[in-house]
Amino acid sequence: MDDLRLVERDVDTQDIKIAARKVQVFYGDTHAIRDVDVDILDKTVTAFIGPSGCGKSTFLRCLNRMNDTIDVARVEGDIHLDGEDIYDAKVDPVQLRAKVGMVFQKPNPFPKSIYDNVAYGPKIHGLAKNKAELDEIVETALRRAALWDEAKDRLDEPGTGLSGGQQQRLCIARAVATEPEVLLMDEPCSALDPIATAQVEELIDELRQNYAVVIVTHSMQQAARVSQKTAFFHLGYLVEYDETGKIFTNPEDSRTESYISGKIG
């Protein structure tokens, strides 16, 4: 792992954005997540790594209650966002998802124009008073997703007509446009080529200025490049959670060491 380019590791803040305690997830009889405790910091990129099937996506989807849309899924334990229990009966999962945005593994632009893709969330949540404001929101979101220059002349064209990397940045712009506080990304680069991946990674590092970003990734290099904190999952357990530099250079658990040196996978 010598080739890992470890970026500046200093975590800017210690504010806890999301605190999870004793989280269990069941799919029917399958126990997919066991006893996970984790504190996700604000303005920090947190990476979830681990062999496939270990429950990274499942845990990520707990954080914005996307598991509610799966009939067989059942979540136990406490997850607090800014001190408020998100599984409390008072909390509207729809409102929660506006606050905790999500970007998926495969780019999934809606079959609408680029403009309407980005404007979708703001329109639903009534974030713009008039068309001029909406235009501004769309432009800002596209700029933040580093897509404005490529897309500004073709805002009326369908989002599905963009290249894979552009589509994924469009999905990020779409998520950013609703002004979330946390951004969840489930393997956002797995369908992208190396250049598009590099662009998205750069973007993630910028997004850290404003959000807590949680990224699931298959690539340890990627985790090392973009994240400040890393959590290693294995068979539904959170094995180790620490500063990214420490996880990759000096892990405490032998399973973590096996995984990052390529023995589990």
Place this chain on the structure above:
Amino acid sequence: MPVLWILAIVLVVALVGFVLGRQRALSSGQGDIRNLHSLPSYYGYNAALFGLVPAVLVLAVWTVVQPLVVQNSVIDLIPESAVEDAGNLSLVMSDVRRVADGLDVAVAEGAMSAEMAASLRTDFTDVRTRLGNVGVALGSDVTQDTLRVAQRYRELTASGNVLKTIVVLGLSLGLTGLALLRTSAQFRARNVVEQGVLLLLLAAACIAILTTLGIVLSLIFNTIEFFQLYRWTDFFFGTTWSPSFGGGSELGIIPLLWGTLYISLIALLVAVPIGLFSAVYLSEYASPRFRSIAKPLLEVLAGIPTIVYGLFALLTVGPLLVSVFGDNGTLGLGWMQGGTAVMTAGLVMGIMLIPFVSSLSDDIINAVPQAMRDGSLGLGATHSETVRQVILPAALPGIVGAILLAASRAIGETMIVVLGAGAAARLDLNPFEAMTTVTAKIVSQLTGDTDFTSPEALVAFALGMTLFVITLGLNVFALYIVRKYREQYE
């Protein structure tokens, strides 16, 4: 030998061919499958296909063609006078066939010897009573001419049958033998069988295409014949429909097209919202349990024969509407005079189309990728916002296609219209009036004794052709749209 027997023998030959082919291949490979080019059963199929397919094909063609050939060769024996007496040639020929069949029956029942049947003369025997005794009733006394032709007909048929038996069985045995001779370990039976299967499939496809083509051609020829008797401008632009077989009919298609479109419109106004909403409910909201019960139930609706819907229109919906909108109805409007009306037929046809629209739309909505739903929900949209703003727009082209297909069914529907909408061709805006459609008029122009040379009967083909062109256009357009939509996600 009867056709069924020949067929049975050919089947047995093929079966034996299969067994022998398999054995021969095995023994030529010293009993080890690995020495063979193909699996042993392929050698069997090879022999069986050779024994079966050509023989059966020849049998089928021969059975169809032989009567035509025999008929053609006896036609010369019929004297001019007989044709004049009967009125036309085909009547004489059907007499001849009846007498010939009668003689066959008589011989089969032992009432006549075969020689006697062949040498019978009307001057010595009363053929009509003799045949009447064995249960074959003839309309008139048999003339000597007819009898002679019938006897010749029997002779030719009999020798044709013998020849057929020999050729078919010979072909079957010969080709099986040939296939067996060719069977050896190196013989590429697998490839030959592959070719054979390909030919069979191709033949099936050709039959399907040719029959369709035949139907269309017969429509076209009859339509051309109609337009030689009746001006096409009067047909397409005439606003009156009043056929009278005595002559002087007005055959304008406009009132019929109007009825067709009006009823279809009402049907779609009923079927599209209900069908679409139920599809959205079933695919997006319903629990799997509810869905597993409701979907088959909806599809049962699609399996009800249209005549049953017609009865429902006639006996239930019509009277119900009259009791509301009729002269003494609860609303006291007096809009509706009788139970048969555009509204009656339209409502019932709409009910018939609901499962059609809903099951097609359901499939289309289900084909919208889950990622699309996740994307929208992940942005904090509610379920119904997701359906309205993402799923329905994504599925729209497919849904439009489904609606067009439903429309083409509505336009072609007959039974519900005959029973529910009445028979009066009328250009009217009141949906509570009786009107009629193109299909219903096709039925009424062709039922009863019809003379297929009069424009009043031939107009049915022109109507059918018009309908065919309209529904074909709709179907092609719908398929084009559906296909375009499919490409979007593949």
